[in-house]
Amino acid sequence: MANIQPNQQPEIRPPVPQNFRPGVPVDHAGQPIAQSVGRPPTSPAFGPGMVPTNSPGHAGYPRPPVSPAFRPGMVPPSSPGRPGYPTQQSGVPQANYQPGLVSTALTPPPDTPASTAPVQRVPSPPANTHKQKRVYPKQIGQAYSESAPYDPMHQTYTPAAPQFFTPAAANTLGTPMSAYSQAYVQPAVAPAPNVAGMANQFGQMNMTGQHSSPLIPVHLIGTQPDVNALNAPPPPINLPPNASVTTSDYANCDPSYKRCTLNAIPATSSLLNKSRLPFALVITPYRSLKEGDDTVPVVTDTVIARCRRCRTYINPFVNFVDGGQRWQCNLCYLLNEVPNQFDWDIHANNKADRWKRSEINYAVVEFVAPTEYMVRPPQPPVYVFVIDVSYPAVQSGAVATAARTILESLDRLPNEDNRTKIAIITVDVALHFYSIPSSSSEPQMLVVSDLDDVFLPQPDDLLVNLFEARDALESLLRRLGDMFKNTQVVGNALGPALLAAYKLISPIGGKITVIQSSLPNVNPGALKPREDPKALGTPKESQLLQPADSFYKTFAVDCSRVQISVDMFLLGSQYSDVATLSSCPRYIGGQTYFYPAFNASRSEDALKFAHEFAEYLASPIGLEAVVRVRASKGIRLNAFHGNFFIRQTDLLGLPTVSRDHSYVIEMAIEENLTNPFACFQTALLHTTCYGERRIRVLTLCLPVTNSMSELFASADQIAIASxxxxxxxxxxxxxxxxxxxxxxxxxxxxILGAYKSQLTSTQSGASPQLQICDNLKLLPLLSLALLKHVGLRQSSQIPTDLRAYAMCLLRTMPSQLLIPYLYPCFYSLHNMPPEVGTYGPDGIIMPLSMNLTIEKLERHGCYMLEDGQNIFIWFGREVSPQLCIDLLGVASYDAIRGGKNTLPVLETDFSQKINAIIGKTRESRRGIYYPQLYIVKEDGDPALRLWFLSHIIEDRTDTVMSYYQWLALLKDKVNAGSF
Structure with missing residues (x-):
C-alpha cells in the first residue's frame, strides 16, 4: 500500500517573543524544571543466563568413583566432591578443571563521561521567512529562552543493563559462603595488557572528542570465552548531552526493537572501510511483549508532524527553533512548522504541555493514522486454512490435530470487533470447499475436481464471519478429523489450492495458512523427490537448496500486490522440499515451520505442533503494512535481508507483519558526516488486527566519530552475528x-586484522597473540558457531530439509532467539546451587551457562543443553541412581528411556526445580517456538548422541576445527595478511 501523506494545512500564528530555548520545561512560576520525562525505570526482565553465584550442590546423590573418560585418549579431570557425592581421588590425575566452576565475569570499566560540548546546529533561516508567529505564555517563552543556562539534568542515553548475578564472597541471599563453596569460585584474572599496545591505542583515541569510549584489549588465545557475556547489553551509546530535546530515559531506541552493528558511526567512508566492520541495522519492529515489558505509547490525537522534505516523523532528536514555532529535522536538517494542535489537548479541549508528548519522549511510538493514510477501510483479519487431507496427512494425525487446535483457538483469534473472517479448504487430488452459512449449524462440502482452471463453487458462505457463523464452523471442525479417516488418496494439489484461496480473499487480503504433510504432485506447483544423498556435502548440494519450481515465488509476488501472506506448516513424514515451499512465505512476510517425521501418536509431537500452532493463531498481527527506513543525510541504504517484498529502494511490502520477525539492512556512507550524531528512523504503517490504522515509528540516534578506537569500542557483536x-x-x-x-x-x-593493524603496537609483522577489544571478544566464537551450525556446516549427513529450514530460521530470528540458536545454553544439573530452580525477585533463578566443551561432561553427571528449538538432557553412564529416582522416577541409569520424551512432574524437590528451569526456558524466548525435550544417554542411540555432541561448539568435529584451532588459524591469517 502506498504511504499516503496527510494534507498540509496552513497555520496562522500570532507573534511570539524570540527569547525561547527548547528542551527545558518550566513550572507555573516560569522556572526550569529539571526532571525526567516519561515512564519510571523498571527492572530488567529476567532472562536465561542471569543467574546467581555457585554454591554447594544438590545433596543426596552419591557420586561413584571416577573411571576413565569415555572418549579414547581422554581422562576426566577430577574435582573435590560435595556432601553426598563422594569421589574416589586415588589413581586419578588431577586437572585444573573443577565441576560447576565458573570464572567471575570481568566487570567493564565505567563509561567515559560524555563531553558537554554543544551540538552544532544548522543555522535557522531569517526570521522574516515567517508570515505569522504564535504567541506563547510567559512560562513557555522562558523555557525557550536562548539565554537560559544549560540544564545539567539533560543526560546522555545509556541502555539499561540487565541485572547479572556474579560469583562473590557471599551468595545471593547475603549469607557468607563457606570455605568449601569459595573453592568453587575462581577469581577473575584480567589478561596482562600489552603496555606498548595500550599506549598506541590511547594515541589513536580521540581524547578531545565528545564521546571517547574505553577500548579494552583482550587476548583470545589461551583464554576460555566467557559465554555468559552473550547476555550482556550492547556497548553504550554516548550521545552529546543535548542531543535530545527532553531528558527522557526512553528517548533512544531499545536494542530489542532496533540495534546497529556500530554504536558510533564513522564520519567518513574511508574510516569505515579501514575498520572492516559491517555497517547495518537489525530491526524487529513488531516484537512481542513479555511480562514486565513496557507497552508502546500511542498518540491518539492524529497530530502527526513530519518533515516536508524527507518525511521524517518528529522525534526526541529534533531541534525546536524560533521560539518553538518551528522544528529542525534531524535527518535532512530542514526547518518545518510545528502543527497548530501540537500544544493542544483535543480530549480535554485545553492547552497541553508539549514536553509531555510521547513522540518527543519515546523512541518507539505509535500514531493513530488519520484517513489520509488509508486508501480503503481498515482490513479485517482474514484466515484461510488450506489443509492437506491426503493419506499421509490423515495417517500421521496432522488433520485431526490441526482441526482440534483451530477449534480450541477460536476464542483466542484476534476478533475484539467481531470482524474476523475464516475459510477452510481441504485438498488431496481435488479441492474441498465448505459452505458455512450463518443461518444454519450444518456446513456443506463442495468438491471441485477440475484443477486446470480453478474456480470458486459458489460466491457466498465460503469466507464467513467468525462471530456470525460460529456454530456451523465449530460443527465442521469437530467432524474434520474423522471425515477423511478412510481415504486412500496419496496425491496432493497444493498449487491449485493456493490459487483458489487467492481468488477467495484477493478483494480483501489476509493470511493463507497451509498445513501440509505430503509432497505436492499435481500441477501447477507439482514437486518431485530430489534429495540426493550423494550430493550432500558436495558443491552440488547448493542446487538442492534452490527452489525446484518458480510457481511458489511467482505466486508470492502476486499475493504481495493484494495484501495476502502465506505461512507454511510442514509436517511431512518423508522428504518435504522445504527449500521450494519456503520460497513462498519468504517474499511476503510469512514464515515456515517444519516438523520432521511428525506423528501425532507421539504425545510430544502433537504437543509441540498444537502449542506452536495455537500461539500462531493467537498472536496479534499487523495487516497491509509497508516499512520505510530513513537515515541521516550522507547515509545510503544498500541491501535488505529478511522475509518481505521490496517495492521501492527503501520501501518494504509486508502483507502481514508477524511477531518477532527480524530484518537486516546494510548501509553505506555516501558523504562525510559533519553533524555530531546520526539518526535512523523506521516507520511501519500497518492496520492492527483490531481495525485501527497505525504508524509505528522507531528512532535510533548514534554519535559520529573520527576515532578508530571509538569505532571498535562501539561495535555490537550480537548485531554483527545477525x-x-x-x-x-x-x-x-x-x-x-x-x-x-x-x-x-x-x-x-x-575485522581482527584491521584491529591489529590500526590499534595495536604490532601493526605489521607476526604477533604471538590474537587480540580484539572486549566488546568483540566473542565474535570469533559466534563465527565458529555459524560455521558449525546445521545451516552451514560442512557435512554429508545433514538432510536437505533440515538445512533449508535452519536457513529460514537464521534469516528471520530476532537476536534473543538467534544467539542461543547459534551457541546453545549448557547447564550442569547434578551440581547446581541450591537456589537455582526456585523463585527469586525476577522469577525462576536459572543456572550459569557453561562453555560448550566435552571437558565439562562428567560420567556421573546430568546436563541440559537448549538452543531455543530443542532441549537435550544428557545422562552420564555412572549417574547417581538417586538422581534418576528424583528426576525420572526410575531406579537406575539402565532404566532410563532415551529419545523424545516428557519429564514427569514428581513430588521431589529436584524434579520440581528442573521442570521449573525447563518451563522458564520455554516461555522466556520471544517467538512461538516450543522446544522439544530429548533424553540422551551416554551409551544410548548413536544418532541421538551424535546430534547432541554436534552442539559442542568448542571441540573439534569431523570436518570443523575446535575453537582453539580456529583461533590459531585466524592468528596465522591475520599475521600473513595486510589490512
Missing part, C-alpha cells in the same frame, strides 16, 4: 555453501 548469519544464508542460496563459509571466515579475519 548480519553475518543473513549474509551467509544469502551466499548459500545465490552461490554455494562453500562460498558462504569462506566469506564468513574472511570477514572475521578482516
Amino acid at each position: 548480519y553475518l548469519a543473513n549474509k551467509a544464508v544469502e551466499s548459500s542460496l545465490t552461490a554455494k555453501l562453500e562460498d558462504a563459509r569462506e566469506k564468513l571466515t574472511n570477514k572475521t579475519i578482516d
Whole structure:
C-alpha cells in the first residue's frame, strides 16, 4: 500500500517573543524544571543466563568413583566432591578443571563521561521567512529562552543493563559462603595488557572528542570465552548531552526493537572501510511483549508532524527553533512548522504541555493514522486454512490435530470487533470447499475436481464471519478429523489450492495458512523427490537448496500486490522440499515451520505442533503494512535481508507483519558526516488486527566519530552475528555453501586484522597473540558457531530439509532467539546451587551457562543443553541412581528411556526445580517456538548422541576445527595478511 501523506494545512500564528530555548520545561512560576520525562525505570526482565553465584550442590546423590573418560585418549579431570557425592581421588590425575566452576565475569570499566560540548546546529533561516508567529505564555517563552543556562539534568542515553548475578564472597541471599563453596569460585584474572599496545591505542583515541569510549584489549588465545557475556547489553551509546530535546530515559531506541552493528558511526567512508566492520541495522519492529515489558505509547490525537522534505516523523532528536514555532529535522536538517494542535489537548479541549508528548519522549511510538493514510477501510483479519487431507496427512494425525487446535483457538483469534473472517479448504487430488452459512449449524462440502482452471463453487458462505457463523464452523471442525479417516488418496494439489484461496480473499487480503504433510504432485506447483544423498556435502548440494519450481515465488509476488501472506506448516513424514515451499512465505512476510517425521501418536509431537500452532493463531498481527527506513543525510541504504517484498529502494511490502520477525539492512556512507550524531528512523504503517490504522515509528540516534578506537569500542557483536548469519544464508542460496563459509571466515579475519593493524603496537609483522577489544571478544566464537551450525556446516549427513529450514530460521530470528540458536545454553544439573530452580525477585533463578566443551561432561553427571528449538538432557553412564529416582522416577541409569520424551512432574524437590528451569526456558524466548525435550544417554542411540555432541561448539568435529584451532588459524591469517 502506498504511504499516503496527510494534507498540509496552513497555520496562522500570532507573534511570539524570540527569547525561547527548547528542551527545558518550566513550572507555573516560569522556572526550569529539571526532571525526567516519561515512564519510571523498571527492572530488567529476567532472562536465561542471569543467574546467581555457585554454591554447594544438590545433596543426596552419591557420586561413584571416577573411571576413565569415555572418549579414547581422554581422562576426566577430577574435582573435590560435595556432601553426598563422594569421589574416589586415588589413581586419578588431577586437572585444573573443577565441576560447576565458573570464572567471575570481568566487570567493564565505567563509561567515559560524555563531553558537554554543544551540538552544532544548522543555522535557522531569517526570521522574516515567517508570515505569522504564535504567541506563547510567559512560562513557555522562558523555557525557550536562548539565554537560559544549560540544564545539567539533560543526560546522555545509556541502555539499561540487565541485572547479572556474579560469583562473590557471599551468595545471593547475603549469607557468607563457606570455605568449601569459595573453592568453587575462581577469581577473575584480567589478561596482562600489552603496555606498548595500550599506549598506541590511547594515541589513536580521540581524547578531545565528545564521546571517547574505553577500548579494552583482550587476548583470545589461551583464554576460555566467557559465554555468559552473550547476555550482556550492547556497548553504550554516548550521545552529546543535548542531543535530545527532553531528558527522557526512553528517548533512544531499545536494542530489542532496533540495534546497529556500530554504536558510533564513522564520519567518513574511508574510516569505515579501514575498520572492516559491517555497517547495518537489525530491526524487529513488531516484537512481542513479555511480562514486565513496557507497552508502546500511542498518540491518539492524529497530530502527526513530519518533515516536508524527507518525511521524517518528529522525534526526541529534533531541534525546536524560533521560539518553538518551528522544528529542525534531524535527518535532512530542514526547518518545518510545528502543527497548530501540537500544544493542544483535543480530549480535554485545553492547552497541553508539549514536553509531555510521547513522540518527543519515546523512541518507539505509535500514531493513530488519520484517513489520509488509508486508501480503503481498515482490513479485517482474514484466515484461510488450506489443509492437506491426503493419506499421509490423515495417517500421521496432522488433520485431526490441526482441526482440534483451530477449534480450541477460536476464542483466542484476534476478533475484539467481531470482524474476523475464516475459510477452510481441504485438498488431496481435488479441492474441498465448505459452505458455512450463518443461518444454519450444518456446513456443506463442495468438491471441485477440475484443477486446470480453478474456480470458486459458489460466491457466498465460503469466507464467513467468525462471530456470525460460529456454530456451523465449530460443527465442521469437530467432524474434520474423522471425515477423511478412510481415504486412500496419496496425491496432493497444493498449487491449485493456493490459487483458489487467492481468488477467495484477493478483494480483501489476509493470511493463507497451509498445513501440509505430503509432497505436492499435481500441477501447477507439482514437486518431485530430489534429495540426493550423494550430493550432500558436495558443491552440488547448493542446487538442492534452490527452489525446484518458480510457481511458489511467482505466486508470492502476486499475493504481495493484494495484501495476502502465506505461512507454511510442514509436517511431512518423508522428504518435504522445504527449500521450494519456503520460497513462498519468504517474499511476503510469512514464515515456515517444519516438523520432521511428525506423528501425532507421539504425545510430544502433537504437543509441540498444537502449542506452536495455537500461539500462531493467537498472536496479534499487523495487516497491509509497508516499512520505510530513513537515515541521516550522507547515509545510503544498500541491501535488505529478511522475509518481505521490496517495492521501492527503501520501501518494504509486508502483507502481514508477524511477531518477532527480524530484518537486516546494510548501509553505506555516501558523504562525510559533519553533524555530531546520526539518526535512523523506521516507520511501519500497518492496520492492527483490531481495525485501527497505525504508524509505528522507531528512532535510533548514534554519535559520529573520527576515532578508530571509538569505532571498535562501539561495535555490537550480537548485531554483527545477525548480519553475518543473513549474509551467509544469502551466499548459500545465490552461490554455494562453500562460498558462504569462506566469506564468513574472511570477514572475521578482516575485522581482527584491521584491529591489529590500526590499534595495536604490532601493526605489521607476526604477533604471538590474537587480540580484539572486549566488546568483540566473542565474535570469533559466534563465527565458529555459524560455521558449525546445521545451516552451514560442512557435512554429508545433514538432510536437505533440515538445512533449508535452519536457513529460514537464521534469516528471520530476532537476536534473543538467534544467539542461543547459534551457541546453545549448557547447564550442569547434578551440581547446581541450591537456589537455582526456585523463585527469586525476577522469577525462576536459572543456572550459569557453561562453555560448550566435552571437558565439562562428567560420567556421573546430568546436563541440559537448549538452543531455543530443542532441549537435550544428557545422562552420564555412572549417574547417581538417586538422581534418576528424583528426576525420572526410575531406579537406575539402565532404566532410563532415551529419545523424545516428557519429564514427569514428581513430588521431589529436584524434579520440581528442573521442570521449573525447563518451563522458564520455554516461555522466556520471544517467538512461538516450543522446544522439544530429548533424553540422551551416554551409551544410548548413536544418532541421538551424535546430534547432541554436534552442539559442542568448542571441540573439534569431523570436518570443523575446535575453537582453539580456529583461533590459531585466524592468528596465522591475520599475521600473513595486510589490512
